[in-house]
Amino acid sequence: MNISTILDMAAEAFGERTGVVHAGTRMDYASLRVRAHAAAAAIKASGARYVVMLDVSSPAAPVAIFGAAYAGVPYVPLNYRLTKPEINELLARVTPGYVIVGDAYRALVEPRDDLQLVSRADFLALPPAGDEPPQPEEDPRAVAVQLFTSGTTGKPKAAILRHENLMSYIMGTVEFASADEADAIVVTVPPYHIAGISAVLSSTYACRRIVQLENFEPRAWLDAMRRESVSNAFLVPTMLQRIVEHLDAAGAQPDLPALRALAYGGGKMPLSTITRAMALFPGVDFTNAYGLTETSSTVAVLGPEDHRLAAASDDPMIRRRLGSVGKPAAVEIEIRDEDGRVLGAEEAGLVFVRGPQVSGEYESLGSQLDADGWFPTKDRGYLDADGYLYLDGRADDVIVRGGENISPGEIEDVLLSHPAVADCACVAMPDEQWGEAVAAAIVLKPGTQAGVSELQDMVKGALRSSRVPQKIVFKDALPYNETGKVLRRVIRQEFA
Incomplete structure (x- = not known):
């Protein structure tokens, strides 16, 4: 077809x-x-x-x-x-x-x-x-x-x-x-x-009106939403964060009575941002969609009911689902170690996907699917016992300290739990003794303070000492591309 x-x-x-x-x-x-x-x-x-x-x-x-x-x-x-x-x-x-x-x-x-x-x-x-x-x-x-x-x-x-x-x-x-x-x-x-291509195809198939914006800016987005009485929206995390910041700075409510569903994806969503967004848009269905170019878009979804249950729960195992990308959608997902062994629940490794929507093919390079049709996404993550997928970042982002693989995501989650931290990214920096060490670039919320030793002690208390950032720098903003992915290579260059 x-x-x-x-x-x-x-x-x-x-x-x-x-x-x-x-x-x-x-x-x-x-x-x-x-x-x-x-x-x-x-x-x-x-x-x-x-x-x-x-x-x-x-x-x-x-x-x-x-x-x-x-x-x-x-x-x-x-x-x-x-x-x-x-x-x-x-x-x-x-x-x-x-x-x-x-x-x-x-x-x-x-x-x-x-x-x-x-x-x-x-x-x-x-x-x-x-x-x-x-x-x-x-x-x-x-x-x-x-x-x-x-x-x-x-x-x-x-x-x-x-x-x-x-x-x-x-x-x-x-x-x-x-x-x-x-x-x-x-x-x-x-x-x-x-995401732009899948928006055209999926909206046309649903017979839904597509309102196009050439560039994103919070005020223009809100104006378009009101002018066209928009019912659905898709944003990358940095866009949603800017909308939340814009509304909070203005002390305003969204005033979007037609909005029913808001999907996001394309990067890691800070827990503070999605929590605040759900408070600002209490009647809106939130969906986290995880996908790749090679998989024709979405392969896992954290749906509206998942968001509501996690946000309202006192059970930490359920509440943490707000940080997941949900369950597989029309595909199979499994986690493997470096040797190809399939891992169990809570075991972190490489994410593989399989299904008819998965292409996994490159021009001149051919198919990257294995003999059983599985595609290596080169993302790292793990599945919990209920099948929710949690991502730890790209395999290339792993910090190798003295032969130990360290995921930046687990350190970032701890740092983001500090009330003064608005954004952060952890990367590898050269280290003469260990080969690589952890470095962190941090953006603080306006009007707040946090010391290097304070943040290092926080990580040490929550994780092992090997996870403690050897160096922390404070920045006005982190570099992102236009689809909401932090440019770790730029940050690594600064620490190098």
């Missing part, structure tokens, strides 16, 4: 329903399909093997996603925040390409004979394709999306998502036409992130 089926179903069932809202522009599902058909015709005529998007969120993104699917070529959104050399290095890997580019980014693209550049305005104004709609490929193994990884440890890898992976995710997690006509979701994640 081709992902274009999602738009076909929405357009035929609710063609007059508004599908996309962006900066005053409103497009219903019937119009979205007409534009996607026109895009497919133009893509086919160009002879391109890839459809590339270099732009912020706009209606061009869903048109390009479905247009590429109708045309039978992969959709490849690029990170517009990269440098000019980085962008052109990626463009050289997706030729011949049909490139939809925003006006603000056109100067970043070096001319090539094998790239056809089209502005966003021209792309959205393509003439109708004619009476015969395009006939998309029915090969479920065809490539639907190609996403480049961040490339923090080398050249970016191109993750491959096939139609069968994406359709398995959508049909396994979303009910068709499950949204009411008044329902809407605000999308703030960039179009080159898997």
Whole structure:
């Protein structure tokens, strides 16, 4: 099945329903399909093997996603925040390409004979394709999306998502036409992130209105939520934290009567932030969604009832679930040690996932699945006795002190429990005696104080002495990327 089926179903069932809202522009599902058909015709005529998007969120993104699917070529959104050399290095890997580019980014693209550049305005104004709609490929193994990884440890890898992976995710997690006509979701994640793509696919399948914001800012987000009477939202943890801080600083209540559900994911959520958010939005269903590009988005969910039970419980084993990412959703999850042995409850190791939505494949590198179909996420974590997954960070983030593996997450959880600590990140720093030692970068809450010795003693009292940060620095803010992941490599460089 081709992902274009999602738009076909929405357009035929609710063609007059508004599908996309962006900066005053409103497009219903019937119009979205007409534009996607026109895009497919133009893509086919160009002879391109890839459809590339270099732009912020706009209606061009869903048109390009479905247009590429109708045309039978992969959709490849690029990170517009990269440098000019980085962008052109990626463009050289997706030729011949049909490139939809925003006006603000056109100067970043070096001319090539094998790239056809089209502005966003021209792309959205393509003439109708004619009476015969395009006939998309029915090969479920065809490539639907190609996403480049961040490339923090080398050249970016191109993750491959096939139609069968994406359709398995959508049909396994979303009910068709499950949204009411008044329902809407605000999308703030960039179009080159898997969450941005899954938001388009899942919202279209649910027939829910998508309200696009080009950039995130708390006041603009709140204004859009009120203006469009938004019922659903997805945020990365840093975005939710900024909204909470904005509301608390203004001494204001959210005043979002239409909001029913708020999902978050993409990074570690501080316990203080989610606790405060639940107090500010008492009638809202909170969901923590954990997923990866290679798994077509979400693979574990901590649902609304889990949030309520954990927040209200006096049992520490239940209350700690607020720090988990929930239970597997339509996939299998297991934890293994470095030798591949499957671990039991509460034993920390490497997280593996398996299921039809899991691609685990990279262009030129091939499939990374093992013989039994399991994908190594390279995240560390553990499952409790009830099947809740707790993450300890990336395997590459492990601090190896004298041969002992130390997870930054357990130390960060202790530091974040201090009333003065707003944010923190622990990383490895070089140590002549132990090879590596623990270092911590800490952000304090405004108007508060905490000493280095005080924080070190706190960690020593809660964990073993080997976990105590050898060095602590206080910062105004930690470096994050646009999807809410702390940039540990930047922090490590400072300590190095």
